[in-house]
Amino acid sequence: MADHFLSKITVAPADLVTAGDRPVLERHAELRALLAERAGPEVAAMFAEPLVSRGNDAAPPTVSWYTEAEGEARPLSALPPGERDRAERYLADHLRPLRVLAEDPATSDLALGVLSVPGGDDILVVGGKPVIVNWGLLPGGDGANAGSRPAHYADTLGRFLPLTPPVPGTTHTAPHPPTAAAALGAGAAAGTVAGTATAETGGETGAEGRPDRLRVITPLAWVPLLVLLILAGAILAWLLLPGTRLFHTGDTRPVITDQAALDAARANNADMRARALLLQEAIDGAVCRADGVLVVPGGLTPEGLTPPPLGTEPERRAGAAPDALLPNDAQRVVVPNRGDGETGETTLLQLIEARTVLVIARGTASKTTTGSGFVIGPGLVVTNQHVIASAQGEGGQIVVTGAALAEPQQADLLKVMGPLQDTGGDFALLRIGDTSLPPFIVHRPTGSLKLTNVIAAGYPGDVLELDAAFKALKSGDMTAVPGLTVTDGTVNTEQQIGPATHMLMHSAPLSEGNSGGPLVDMCGRLVGVNSFVKQGSMQNRGYALTTGDLLAFLNGTPAAPEIVSEACAPLIVRPQVATVPASDPGTDPETDPEPAEN
Known part of the structure; x- marks a missing residue:
């Protein structure tokens, strides 16, 4: 209690x-x-x-x-x-x-x-x-x-x-899941059906509900019907004339409107300007020590590490700020190797490589698309709906491959949601035969992720074009595995662009082919699903669907990922730096107001 x-x-x-x-x-x-x-x-x-x-x-x-x-x-x-x-x-x-x-x-x-x-x-x-x-x-x-x-x-x-509200007055003659x-409106719908049934019965009935008399239909009664048929034929003939065809499109209003996308872009621009101002202030106030360590306002390095005193050998491992000005090298970030019974530690890069896959979809018209995906459970892979859209029809084929898989895997489509603009989601859940790959842990934050350092992983198309292994794979060499591409950046802003659609806009470079790949924080937890890129005048902006939207999509499926909400506390292996005696005059920023030259 x-x-x-x-x-x-x-x-x-x-x-x-x-x-x-x-x-x-x-x-x-x-x-x-x-x-x-x-x-x-x-x-x-x-x-x-x-x-x-x-x-x-x-x-x-x-x-x-x-x-x-x-x-x-x-x-x-x-x-x-x-x-x-x-x-x-x-x-x-x-x-x-x-x-x-x-x-x-x-x-x-x-x-x-x-x-x-x-x-x-x-x-x-x-x-x-x-x-x-x-x-x-x-x-x-x-x-x-x-x-x-x-x-x-x-x-x-x-x-x-x-x-979604029910359509007033709509009834179904066949059973459908409500x-x-x-x-919520079952009572109102029941009343509508009951009223309709009463109105349709009509006429006078006897004690047992049978009509008391039969109505005789005279030839004159058919005149209105004949007139209506003539009018209908004339209208149909007019509609068939070139230039007069009218087609009812129904309610095709998109879930995500152009105005919502514009508002999101404006919010992202505002946050990018704030980020640029923050970086400029850090540059203006930075001090380069005699041992080569750059210290920004706040007393930390740009990677969010506390520098050791001059003349002191730093500890090889150190905690870093998750919102450091510059993301740390993924090969120097140490994370727990959790998932599918695994224990111990590994690097952030190794963790991502073991859980990220290449998704190849082929349609009946021999159209092939590639994208990225990641493991969310034993034998379960998540990607974007638009990545596998060409294979959704009869005869389509989806293949998953990656460095952690012994061989390419045929995939079955378990659940799908998309297109994004029409449904507010862009997800696909696939099942493969190999259940050995460990899944990502999912981070569902309790606060804002703005300024959080992130890593985007996947198989961008402009990189695959030059990848010899990918060319060999397309030629039939099933042992060839293309290289994984990882980029780092910062979450710039969080935006709701639809009734149930939430995006993270970040600066980790993306391109076509990154779709469906994971966006990971510096603790190796999944924080988003990269979905699309907007081209700007100076740089591309990456957009990732949030883990909250992903978890809602996964409800009712075999996927049951581990979910955590704790804030990230990255653990970094420090690079080696030169040791300078603390007594060396003119090298300590606390005693010398003039910064040393770098």
Whole structure:
């Protein structure tokens, strides 16, 4: 039982949202276990624990809410803009896994029940993280009125987890799994169907529901139908004339609009200008010591290392800042070699090489595309949908290869989401026969990743064109393995470009062929999936889908990656530097205001 009291509310029995003929509040233990298993413990912790008091004849029922989080509870709406933005990003990121639960008939009742809250003030922030109270309740006796839920949901938690609304008046004659929004509006849909059936019956009926009399149709009654047929024929003939054909395109509005992409580009430009100013200030204030170590304002090296005192031999290993001005060499970064039972340490470069693969897709028209991918579980590989799009049709073929694989592997497509502009996602999950490759650990951050140093890995096409091994592979040499390309950079900005689409814009150079490859922090954890490049006047900008979006896509699949949220603390093997006596005059920046020449 959580022991930190948050709030208390008086309820009426009609306010309780039910699931399986029981109030959702009474299924808290089942709900928490479901969220912890399918969405992660952090998602489960966002929903406060209820303590229900049934009341008596004189007192109405009450619900007291508790949390395991420590700290002052403040309403989300009362936070300063910066704190509120961070809390809202966290909320949107961690609610996304519930979309899959809400669309699964086996779990939709619980998921939709926990997403029902009375109002916008039911989100509190405790210790910097959002906690939702009063879930499982709808105001004014609407708990049992399913028809009132969609509009109410859109005004409350729908701001952070949009669900596709049902089409009013639409019914299906064949069974289909209900969508989340359709389940929310089940009552309204049932009323529509019932009303339609009553209207269509019509006429006078006897006691057993049979018509009392048969209506006689006279020849005159066919005149309107004949007129309509003549008009329809005339319209059809007109439409067939050249230049008059009209085609209804339906609702083809993209999920990601041009305006959203423009806003993201502007935000990235602003962050790039801020980054340039920060670098200029570092250059202006940098000091080169006599031993050749460059120290920037703040007392660290550009790689985020604390320099040893002059005349002192530095330790071979040192902790570095994850947001250092310059990323460290991936061959000098030491990381835990975790995954598939592996232990010990390895270099960041070796870890990435063991988990990154080349994806080759061939369509029926002999069109071949290449991209990148990475291991997310035993025999499971993630890439972009647009990488394997040419092979999605009948007769398509997908092959995965890489230095860590003994031979190229045929891949089966397990799940796909795309194109990005239409669906808000660009993911494909593949299965290969070789289950020996270790998977990436997934980092789901609790705060911003801005200025975090990252490594992008993959197989860019402009490099493959000159790769002799790739040419041999295309010629049929299945033992040939192209070389992996890694680039480093910094996360410039984070941007939401669609209702459920979140991007990391970074400076690690990408090009065509990097699509689907991993974006990794300096601790070897996956932080994004590289998806596309925007060409600028001076440099290309890389865009990666966030791990929050990836985890939402992986829900309901065999992939169950290890998820961590701890901030990165890189461990670096220092380069050797010359040792200069500390007493050497004019070499210590603390005693000599004039910097030594480098």
